[in-house]
Structures are given as structure tokens and as C-alpha cells.
Amino acid sequence: MRAKTPEPGSLLDQLAAKGFRLTSQRKVLVETIQQASKHLDAATLLSLARKREPLINRATVYRTLELLKKLQLIDELDLMHLEGEKHFYEIRTDRQHVHLACCRCGAIAEFDSGTFDRLKREISEQTGFEIQVARLEVGGRCRACSGAARSPPAGR
Amino acid sequence: MRAKTPEPGSLLDQLAAKGFRLTSQRKVLVETIQQASKHLDAATLLSLARKREPLINRATVYRTLELLKKLQLIDELDLMHLEGEKHFYEIRTDRQHVHLACCRCGAIAEFDSGTFDRLKREISEQTGFEIQVARLEVGGRCRACSGAARSPPAGR
DNA sequence: GACTTAATGCAACTGAGTCGCAGTAAAGGC
DNA sequence: GCCTTTACTGCGACTCAGTTGCATTAAGTC
Numbered sequence: 437m438r439a440k441t442p443e444p445g446s447l448l449d450q451l452a453a454k455g456f457r458l459t460s461q462r463k464v465l466v467e468t469i470q471q472a473s474k475h476l477d478a479a480t481l482l483s484l485a486r487k488r489e490p491l492i493n494r495a496t497v498y499r500t501l502e503l504l505k506k507l508q509l510i511d512e513l514d515l516m517h518l519e520g521e522k523h524f525y526e527i528r529t530d531r532q533h534v535h536l537a538c539c540r541c542g543a544i545a546e547f548d549s550g551t552f553d554r555l556k557r558e559i560s561e562q563t564g565f566e567i568q569v570a571r572l573e574v575g576g577r578c579r580a581c582s583g584a585a586r587s588p589p590a591g592r
Numbered sequence: 593m594r595a596k597t598p599e600p601g602s603l604l605d606q607l608a609a610k611g612f613r614l615t616s617q618r619k620v621l622v623e624t625i626q627q628a629s630k631h632l633d634a635a636t637l638l639s640l641a642r643k644r645e646p647l648i649n650r651a652t653v654y655r656t657l658e659l660l661k662k663l664q665l666i667d668e669l670d671l672m673h674l675e676g677e678k679h680f681y682e683i684r685t686d687r688q689h690v691h692l693a694c695c696r697c698g699a700i701a702e703f704d705s706g707t708f709d710r711l712k713r714e715i716s717e718q719t720g721f722e723i724q725v726a727r728l729e730v731g732g733r734c735r736a737c738s739g740a741a742r743s744p745p746a747g748r
Numbered sequence: 749g750a751c752t753t754a755a756t757g758c759a760a761c762t763g764a765g766t767c768g769c770a771g772t773a774a775a776g777g778c
Numbered sequence: 779g780c781c782t783t784t785a786c787t788g789c790g791a792c793t794c795a796g797t798t799g800c801a802t803t804a805a806g807t808c
Binding site for chain 3: 456457459461462491492493494495496499520521
């Protein structure tokens, strides 16, 4: 069984189609992002990727993220800077969603809404702005933490 | 003429009402933010503030911004990281707005829409999330740059 | 298999933001 | 107006995410 040709339409396939080399590092990084159960920051991505490709370098991670971002294959998130200034990444899907960051427990929820799409359409139509990325992040308290009003907090 | 008591309802007044000291540094910083014609980052705020209070320190700027942010008197923006990782600040107003960042010319436009408010209400109602800050940032091309398709770019 | 050059590893660097501590000056009481 | 308390500031060293220049390596092509 040969694993040379990536799945048609996959991120790796799209990279190859645009003439970028499919290095072992890029494969590992892309697959790690795809398999992640939550949003990864650069440092976490690096350490996860190193489990498969131990010699992979930090600079390569940043350069790969930069590339995927430029090609709009991934989205960069701040998640309201709840844990420092690092950025988080997720595979871009058709439907963009809102990120809800609870500043008490640190939970990140996602919210998908037609109103968000409508708002984006409204922006383009009314201002002539050609939208490439739209990032809506909300900070506050999730339902659980909102109920548990003044108990000891967990996040910063 | 005495300038001791700040305008009722002003940022300085709100600080004083909450028991925070009105130091000369805080006054200068708050006034500088209020008088700014555009969004300021910490370094720019510092250099502007130094024109009036030459010995003001960088740490004080960060601590003051932190305080104003915590009290929800200002909002922190990323402006899509068009010029590095720094943050920008603006006085919080009743009506929150969308920031449109042109990745070609670097222009920042603001967009005010009832749909944004509706979306926020929808989020709270459907998820039980108690919203404290909502930041919607859009990256792409402003009308002018969108028209001038492939001319030499200005920003990064 | 050899060639070309895109991509990587390395290591030093940048720049925003933080922190502990000693000194200073607001606010309140007299 | 002066004194006291302590919140706040300045300082300087530090942290940590992200960047860069350059020598080396390996993906894609012939």
C-alpha cells in the first residue's frame, strides 16, 4: 500500500496542486491539526508533531502555519487571549462560526448561525469590502459559570 | 480655575467612583486615548503620553490598559494582526461595531449594524453565554483596493 | 541517478508584555 | 495644612511568541 498521493481535495492535495512540496514535516503538521480534538497553538502543535517527527523544528511550524493561513486553508484565532498572547488554529470549513470563550473556566464553545452569514453579506454589500476572513470572538461566562456566580475562578 | 474634579460620567470619574486613584499618569493616558483620532497601540500611546508627561513608564501604560480593560471602559482589538502582534485600544461605547481591516492598504473601517446586536442576542439566548466582550474583526480588501486589483500593495 | 531549488534546521534575534521591589504621591483623617 | 496609609509608579530584568539569515537537506523533475 502506497501513501504517496494524498486524498483528492485534502489539505495536502491542495498544497501539492499549488506547487508546494509535500515534505514529511508538512504532512505531519497538517495531519496533526486535522486530527486535533481542540484548537492548537503553535507550541502544542510542535510537541504533538514531534511525537511522529521528533526532529521537526519550531521555525518550520511557524512557516507552515503562515503558509496554510495565507492559502486560507486554516483560520487563526486569538480566543480572547485567555491564556496569553498565543494564537490558535483550526481547519477552515465552509461555515464560519463564532467562538465563545469563557473567561472563568476557559472553555471554548462554538456557535453556528445564519445571522453571522447574513451580517457578513450585509458588510460586503453596504461597504464594498471584500471579506477574506471574518473572526467573531466573544468573551464572558458560559452558562455553567454564569450560574455559579461568585465561586473561585479557574482561568486567569 | 480648578481642574480637580473630573467630568461626571467621564472615564476618570468612573475610575474615581470605583476607588482608584487619579494619578497624573492615568489622567494623561485616559485623555490621550480619548483624544486619539485612531486606534492606539501601547507603544504609540506611551509616546503620545510622554509629550505631556515625559517620565511616564511603559509598565504604567500596560497596567493602566489592563485596568481599563478589566473595568470594561476600553476594548482591546487585534485588527487582524496586520502590523504585528500588538493590540489596539478604543473607548467602549454603547454600540459595539465591526472592524474591517484592509490587508492591502492597512485602512481600518468601522461598521455599525443592528444585525450584530441581533447576533449577540441570539448567542446569549441560545447558549446561555453571558457576553462581556464581543469582537468581530474582518480582514480582506476595502472597496478601493478591491477595485485596484493587482497593483503594488502597501501593507504586509 | 543527478540536478535544481524549495524547504528545513539552527541559533541568534526582536519586540510585546510581565513582574518584583523599592520609592513616591494620592486620598483621607486630623 | 500636615500626617499617615497604601495604591501606584519607575526601574530593570525577564519571559515568551514569533522571525530571520544562512548553511544544509531533500522533494520534484528530467
